[in-house]
Amino acid sequence: MSPEIATAARRTRKGTPNHPIGFRRELAKLACEPGVSVARLALEHGLNTNLLFKWRRA
Numbered sequence: 001m002s003p004e005i006a007t008a009a010r011r012t013r014k015g016t017p018n019h020p021i022g023f024r025r026e027l028a029k030l031a032c033e034p035g036v037s038v039a040r041l042a043l044e045h046g047l048n049t050n051l052l053f054k055w056r057r058a
Helices: 021-029 038-044 049-057
Strands: none
Touching: 021 038, 021 049, 038 049
């Protein structure tokens, strides 16, 4: 696992995590690889699957 993925998210006042851009890009890149389950990848990192799909589309 790369250091960017291990980075903890800062939280906003409302309690919503604000993930660093490097973390988002790394997970989106991993989600685009063939044979990778986006749902499983999201679950492994404690994210909502829809959020990871959104990052991947972006």
